[in-house]
Amino acid sequence: xxxxTAHFVSLLCLVPSLCAAQEAVWTDARTRxxxxxHAPLVREARAxxxxxxxxxxxxxxxxxxxxxxxVLFLPGVPDFGAWTTAVSVGLPLELSGVRGVWSREAEQxxxxxxARLDDATLRAVTAARRARVELALARAxxxxxxxxxSTAREAERRVRARHDAGAATAIDVALSERETAVAEADRSxxxxxxxxxxxxxxxxxxxxxxxxxxxxxxxxxEAPGGDVTRDTMLARAVQRRRDVTALDHDAERxxxxxxxxxxxxxxxxxxGFEAQQVATAPQELGASVGASLRxxxxxxxxxxxxxxLADADARASRTAASLLRAQAARDVVxxxxxxxxxxxxxxxxxxxxxxxxxxxxxxxxxxxTAGALDYFRVLVARGELLQLRARALDALRTxxxxxxxxxxxxxxxxx
Numbered sequence: 187x188x189x190x191t192a193h194f195v196s197l198l199c200l201v202p203s204l205c206a207a208q209e210a211v212w213t214d215a216r217t218r219x220x221x222x223x224h225a226p227l228v229r230e231a232r233a234x235x236x237x238x239x240x241x242x243x244x245x246x247x248x249x250x251x252x253x254x255x256x257v258l259f260l261p262g263v264p265d266f267g268a269w270t271t272a273v274s275v276g277l278p279l280e281l282s283g284v285r286g287v288w289s290r291e292a293e294q295x296x297x298x299x300x301a302r303l304d305d306a307t308l309r310a311v312t313a314a315r316r317a318r319v320e321l322a323l324a325r326a327x328x329x330x331x332x333x334x335x336s337t338a339r340e341a342e343r344r345v346r347a348r349h350d351a352g353a354a355t356a357i358d359v360a361l362s363e364r365e366t367a368v369a370e371a372d373r374s375x376x377x378x379x380x381x382x383x384x385x386x387x388x389x390x391x392x393x394x395x396x397x398x399x400x401x402x403x404x405x406x407x408e409a410p411g412g413d414v415t416r417d418t419m420l421a422r423a424v425q426r427r428r429d430v431t432a433l434d435h436d437a438e439r440x441x442x443x444x445x446x447x448x449x450x451x452x453x454x455x456x457x458g459f460e461a462q463q464v465a466t467a468p469q470e471l472g473a474s475v476g477a478s479l480r481x482x483x484x485x486x487x488x489x490x491x492x493x494x495l496a497d498a499d500a501r502a503s504r505t506a507a508s509l510l511r512a513q514a515a516r517d518v519v520x521x522x523x524x525x526x527x528x529x530x531x532x533x534x535x536x537x538x539x540x541x542x543x544x545x546x547x548x549x550x551x552x553x554x555t556a557g558a559l560d561y562f563r564v565l566v567a568r569g570e571l572l573q574l575r576a577r578a579l580d581a582l583r584t585x586x587x588x589x590x591x592x593x594x595x596x597x598x599x600x601x
Contacts (some may be wrong), residue, residue, distance in 0.1 A: 225310035245289025444496030
């Protein structure tokens with residue numbers, strides 16, 4: 187019954203799109219494609235990757251620094267013998283190897299950013315698919331409530347007619363009125379859920395606020411089959427989670443940050459070219475040229491604080507990666523068990539509970555028409571059928587949520 191209802195809802199959803207554009211239907215494949223390219227989370231992660239790539243420029247600096255120029259001029263006043271002029275040009279040469287470390291550090295940042303982009307893409311796609319399921323089920327629930335409201339209004343009309351003919355009591359009329367009012371309220375609640383689901387879907391795919399959205403029906407999700415065992419899923423969770431990989435690269439990058447700080451504390455060697463003119467006798471000047479070397483000895487200032495902070499950051503990243511691996515394994519177990527339970531509930535409701543409730547409604551309506559039962563029993567039977575249909579939709583939502591959580595926790599091979 188749930189499948190037939192979902193199919194009916196999908197047909198209702200497709201009618202407007204046939205008048206506009208058939209390609210407007212948001213299938214699961216189209217939702218995946220759009221989310222992978224345009225989801226806000228993906229765009230933010232892509233911007234972070236661009237920033238990390240730009241960091242490679244730090245390791246591409248030339249080994250020769252900016253030249254320094256010095257000028258000294260002593261005019262020899264009042265004593266000409268003190269006349270001195272000097273010009274020096276210095277070239278700092280990088281000998282610490284910091285450029286190579288900086289290059290490796292930047293590369294680790296790029297690898298971490300790429301891993302985060304992969305993880306952001308998976309999370310965005312999962313969120314978009316979840317939003318599509320929520321929207322489809324919300325609209326299916328609206329269809330159920332519409333059917334309930336239509337039935338309640340028709341029942342109220344018939345009860346009033348029977349009351350006017352003296353075949354029903356005022357209690358029957360009050361019960362039918364209450365059922366209609368409750369059906370209207372529940373229909374409004376379902377419509378509110380649809381509005382919220384539609385807004386969430388647009389936000390997940392970065393769609394325009396008023397863009398029309400048509401989704402196809404949601405089928406029953408399937409449990410992982412084939413050779414995908416629980417051990418296989420646990421291995422994927424531990425080995426392929428890209429957010430864990432990003433933390434591993436962060437730890438390597440922080441270690442290189444400490445090494446770079448140590449090397450950066452080594453000042454460059456400054457090779458100087460000197461030219462000097464001094465007074466050698468009254469009214470006579472002499473000149474000389476030469477070279478000089480200047481180097482700051484890294485004895486006391488060795489970036490101790492920077493190294494300590496970088497080491498602490500590296501340890502924090504390794505700890506976070508270890509905790510996330512353990513949590514990923516727990517997520518697999520929880521999602522797999524939740525999926526099994528939810529699918530069992532869906533199957534029980536679809537195959538037995540709902541068909542039995544439908545037979546009960548038909549039987550009570552027939553008995554009421556024959557005068558064997560009062561209308562209250564008909565309302566009870568219809569209410570139980572509606573509750574089962576709504577519960578089936580909730581079970582289907584739970585099953586899809588567990589399935590998507592399982593796919594999020596056990597990613598495929600990284601790009």
